[in-house]
Amino acid sequence: MLVPKQYRCTHSATCICIRGHLSEDVIYLVFQHLKWNPRLIAIMSCVCKWFDEIAKRILWKEFCRTRAPKMMLDLQSSGSHSVDGNWKALGKLLIFCSGCNQKGLFNIAHIPGHFVYRTRFSKTLGKSFLVSQCRTDVLYVSYPCEHLDQGDDGDVGFFRGVFKSFSVSKVRTMLIDRQATLHPTEVCPYCKAKLWNMLLAKMIPRSACIKLGAYGDSIECYVCLNGHMLGTCALLPLSDSEEASEFE
Ligand SMILES: [Zn+2]
Ligand SMILES: [Zn+2]
Known part of the structure; x- marks a missing residue:
């Protein structure tokens, strides 16, 4: 050829x-x-x-x-708006926990980013991040990467995710309608686009805390202009989070 x-x-x-x-x-x-x-x-x-x-x-x-064959098939199944041309960013998202080395992005101490061998992404977990008006969107979110005993921050979890067809998603429309705040300086660690603050936009449902096994209202989360998500939460002690998942 x-x-x-x-x-x-x-x-x-x-x-x-x-x-x-x-x-x-x-x-x-x-x-x-x-x-x-x-x-x-x-x-x-x-x-x-x-x-x-x-x-x-x-x-x-x-x-x-x-x-991630199943996830990729799904992400591409309706026109691949958010994937074409962005495979490198998606590849990095699959294997890189961003941590908190980006000053000011999360309200916690510095925790360096790192590569991970394998991460499970879940559409069901993603559902728990969608407010009721946006439940038809498709979002994949990883189970939290656990960074335990981080001093005053306790057990910290980092999660990351990606929307299917973000450009036509309800979440994106709602962020624009609400004139959601973009972070003034920090950019997406995967594609370098600007980041919407989901906490300030009041678009993190309580179900996300329950699913992650996190303390209520401890989630901070951003979504970039290309539909990548990254966030952090304070993890409950294991015994408490087991009770939380029974409670669902
Ligand atoms: Zn990590
Ligand atoms: Zn991005």
């Missing part, structure tokens, strides 16, 4: 990715063999623009599809 002209490397005249040396097919097969290793995809993206373009268009997409 010939490399289309627009994808030829402009990085340097001696770059190995000039037409004829490597093709997309070869790169696809190599990374398939590497099981779409995200670290290697990220490293390769830094080599040159042509590789970066292939990573964004093909490799991250295959990574997402392999890591």
Whole structure:
């Protein structure tokens, strides 16, 4: 397969990715063999623009599809508004807990972000984050990544998520109608878009606390202009949260 002209490397005249040396097919097969290793995809993206373009268009997409096949099928099943062109962001969302190294985003102490091997995302958990007027939206939210014994902050949970077709979602319409506040400085750690403050918009239902096993009103949460969600909560001690889930 010939490399289309627009994808030829402009990085340097001696770059190995000039037409004829490597093709997309070869790169696809190599990374398939590497099981779409995200670290290697990220490293390769830094080599040159042509590789970066292939990573964004093909490799991250295959990574997402392999890591979370059902979720990806669902996210794409009605036109893929919020996924096309954003596979890299979605790939990072699947494997990166953002923590709280972004000054001012959450009202807790600094907790560094980190990669996670595997995270479970749930549409049912996502439902609990939707206010009643928006219950028909589809939102996937991860079970909290637990950072226990964080001093004054206690047991902290971080969760992240993504809306299906966010551009046509009711949550987005409501955020715009309510003239919700965008964070003045911080941006989405996954796609660099601005972030709406869901707490200030009063759009975090109590059901989210119950489902997460968190203290009431302890959730802080943001949604970016592209429909990625990130948030934190104060986790109840395990025995209490078990009671909470029985109470549902
Ligand atoms: Zn974490
Ligand atoms: Zn984002």
